[in-house]
Amino acid sequence: MNERLTQLRRLMAERRMDAYxxxxxxxxxxxxxxxxxxxxxxxxxxxxxAGTAVVTAHEAGLWTDGRYFxxxxxxxxxxxxxLRRMDQEGVPTIEEYLEQMIPEGGTLGFDGRVVxxxxxEKLKEILExxxxxxxxxxxxxxxxxxxxxxxxAEPVWxxxxxxxxxxxxxxxxxxxxxxxxxxxxxxxxxxxxxxVWLLNIRGNDVPCNPVVLSYIVVxxxxxxxxxxxxxxxxxxxxxxxxxxxxxxxxxDIYQYVKLFKGEKVLLESSRxxxxxxxxxxxxxxxxxxxxxxxxxxxxxxxxEIENERQAHIKDGVAITKFICWLKKNIGSVPxxxxxxxxxxxxxxxxxxxxxxxxxxxxxxxxxNGAMCHYSxxxxxxxxxxxxxxxxxxxxxxxxxxTTDITRTVALGPITQEEREHFTLIAMSMLRLGHxxxxxxxxxxxxxxxxxxxxxxRGLNYDHGTGHGVGYLLNVHERPNGIRYxxxxxxxxxxxxxxxMICSDEPGLYIEGSHGIRTENLILCRKAEKNxxxxxxxxxxxxxxxxxxxxxxxxxxxKRDIQYLNxxxxxxxxxxxxxLDQEERQWLKKATRDV
Numbered sequence: 291m292n293e294r295l296t297q298l299r300r301l302m303a304e305r306r307m308d309a310y311x312x313x314x315x316x317x318x319x320x321x322x323x324x325x326x327x328x329x330x331x332x333x334x335x336x337x338x339x340a341g342t343a344v345v346t347a348h349e350a351g352l353w354t355d356g357r358y359f360x361x362x363x364x365x366x367x368x369x370x371x372x373l374r375r376m377d378q379e380g381v382p383t384i385e386e387y388l389e390q391m392i393p394e395g396g397t398l399g400f401d402g403r404v405v406x407x408x409x410x411e412k413l414k415e416i417l418e419x420x421x422x423x424x425x426x427x428x429x430x431x432x433x434x435x436x437x438x439x440x441x442x443a444e445p446v447w448x449x450x451x452x453x454x455x456x457x458x459x460x461x462x463x464x465x466x467x468x469x470x471x472x473x474x475x476x477x478x479x480x481x482x483x484x485x486v487w488l489l490n491i492r493g494n495d496v497p498c499n500p501v502v503l504s505y506i507v508v509x510x511x512x513x514x515x516x517x518x519x520x521x522x523x524x525x526x527x528x529x530x531x532x533x534x535x536x537x538x539x540x541x542d543i544y545q546y547v548k549l550f551k552g553e554k555v556l557l558e559s560s561r562x563x564x565x566x567x568x569x570x571x572x573x574x575x576x577x578x579x580x581x582x583x584x585x586x587x588x589x590x591x592x593x594e595i596e597n598e599r600q601a602h603i604k605d606g607v608a609i610t611k612f613i614c615w616l617k618k619n620i621g622s623v624p625x626x627x628x629x630x631x632x633x634x635x636x637x638x639x640x641x642x643x644x645x646x647x648x649x650x651x652x653x654x655x656x657x658n659g660a661m662c663h664y665s666x667x668x669x670x671x672x673x674x675x676x677x678x679x680x681x682x683x684x685x686x687x688x689x690x691x692t693t694d695i696t697r698t699v700a701l702g703p704i705t706q707e708e709r710e711h712f713t714l715i716a717m718s719m720l721r722l723g724h725x726x727x728x729x730x731x732x733x734x735x736x737x738x739x740x741x742x743x744x745x746x747r748g749l750n751y752d753h754g755t756g757h758g759v760g761y762l763l764n765v766h767e768r769p770n771g772i773r774y775x776x777x778x779x780x781x782x783x784x785x786x787x788x789x790m791i792c793s794d795e796p797g798l799y800i801e802g803s804h805g806i807r808t809e810n811l812i813l814c815r816k817a818e819k820n821x822x823x824x825x826x827x828x829x830x831x832x833x834x835x836x837x838x839x840x841x842x843x844x845x846x847x848k849r850d851i852q853y854l855n856x857x858x859x860x861x862x863x864x865x866x867x868x869l870d871q872e873e874r875q876w877l878k879k880a881t882r883d884v
Contacts (some may be wrong), residue, residue: 291333291368291370292368292369292370294434295333295345297434298345298431299345299347302347303347305399307425308393309344309345309391309392310399310430311342311388311398312330312333312344312345313342313343313404314330314342315404315406316496317404318505319406319561319563320496322496324439324442324495324496324497326440329435330352333371334352334365334369334371335366336354336361336365336366338354338357338362340355340358341353342384344388346391349372349391350370350371351372352371352374353376354373355376356753357752357753358663359752360660361661385412388416389417392420396420397424397425398424398425399426400425400564401430402426402563402568403429405426405563407562407566409560409564410426410564411559426564442494442495443503443518444494444502446492446493446521448491448529449491453593453594453690454490454593454594454761456593458488458533461490461583465508468582469556469582472582474555474556474577475554476508476554477509477555477556477557477582478547478556478557478562478566479507480506480561480562481581483499483767484587485502485506486500486502487587487761488583489506489535491530498765499763499765501763504516504517504540507546513533513534513536515530515535515536516540516542516543517537519537519539544565544566544569545569548570550574553574554577555575557576558580558581561581584769585784588758588784588787588790589787589789590790595789595813598692598761598813598831601643601688601690601693602691602832602833603865604642604643604688605638605686605688606833606861606865607868608637608640609637609697610835610861611873612633613837614876615633616630616699617699618876620701620702621675621676621702626666626672626673627655627670630653630680631651635647645686647686648687648692649684652696653681653684654666654680654681655679656678656804657803657804657805658672658805659698659799659804660799661805675701675702676701676702678703678708678804679698679699679701679708679712680701681696681698681699681806683696683807687762688762690762691761691762692760692764695834696809697808698712698837699840700712704840708804708806709842710845711798712806712842713843713845714747714845715806715808716854717845718740718741718743718808719794719808719809720853720854721740721850722772722828723812723828723830723857724827725739725828726825726827727826728822728823729823730785732783732785733771733773733782734776736755736786737774741796744798749798751797753797754773754777755774756771756773758770758771759792759793768782768784770787771792772792772794789814790813790814791831792812792814793809794809794811795808796808810831810832812829812830812831814826814827833861833864836858838882838884851884854884855883861877861881862877862881
């Protein structure tokens, strides 16, 4: 890492750059990126999914959020990079740091394809008084990274309407209607999940997210898809042409947008890269707002909803079998974090329609569970013992949808503190899942329901309580989410609509000791409507038992026990038909009334 820093600083000095920005991003502002785009990981050694590195002539820092403080502190040791804990007292923001460190008339460097337009414009505004110049047309890390993986080019396939629930032609018509309402003549769409949702196609260009590297430009009578043509077979090419889609080379987007003159261009500056936005002619009027497809795809249609219910039964069967196996074999069968994670993946593969994981499984035993987004490696791979807590956060991609579930399991005796924390988290998850609220509420309105049992005791967790989930798409999907404070760049605080799917995942993490998270996915739906308005409620999609062996019933109110028993009756009813006799007997006991 130190040698890479030296090489980067040499290139910076040759170009008279005072600072170089390295975000965690691809050309499309994707949350998770393929190996080709992991420049920040290459430079720092930090493997988390979120973080930004800044390098100057004499300092190097990595900014990341509370999910990764423990992990980043370990991985940055000896790298030459200092951990900057975001949102903590005394820690400057990246913008504040750059304003302080770049001298009058200095230069800030970055690859304009991996920094979004909103960030770039914000930096311009902040650094304007110091007359800072931007140098954004070179990828300096790419010049150092000699064995860099190629851009992915996986085959594209068509998602049939029996899974998508709505024809791509109808979705394009809806998009053009939204463009007209926004008085836009051109729409530039670069977010990968929006593009594949719009066209009812899928791919495998981002690990765990079935998307395709591409850009789309839509007008009233044209739809131009910029994509690597090697990914398209004759069937897909014919399908796209029948939709009226013109196929163009992937990298031609940068020259194509220069052709617009005097157009009203709809785009989302926080999701379009700085290079594409900067190539627009000044004669165009930019309409900057959320892509219309973002809200449309978040509201699942009836076919998608019914398919999601089926996907979660399949997933619930796999996870229930896994927990049963853990409980019965701990101490007698060799188990490590990686081995049991591999076994869980094997159980999911047995389910019809399973396509792969929806994110990298978090398999964490003991103190490793305190790292929210821990990833077991051969060096960190702990042996599971018949004591303490084991946390597994995992999900699957099925033709019928996307799943995401976390369960924490007692492998044997646990401490009273662990038992208390486990119980509070179970209460938190179940209470949020039973919330009833008036239409118009956002996730911010509901977050306290989950956090109250913790806040009452002076406890908390440094992540949101819930995020939107896509349909055979990204496991993290805006614009819906559940968190107590807004994070503007996440754009996940929309009004909760019928058909939206959220995670419900409170947690508690005690560094050096244990971590606990219990997560179900919940579907927003309408409840009764009366003189006060339209009430809304949630439906659990996830059906896997909550470990009764880890509960302290004395901490639970009557309603908490009622919620738990009701949930467990549904788990048994829905999952038991797919188990063998021994597993069914175990599940009967694991879901008994308490």
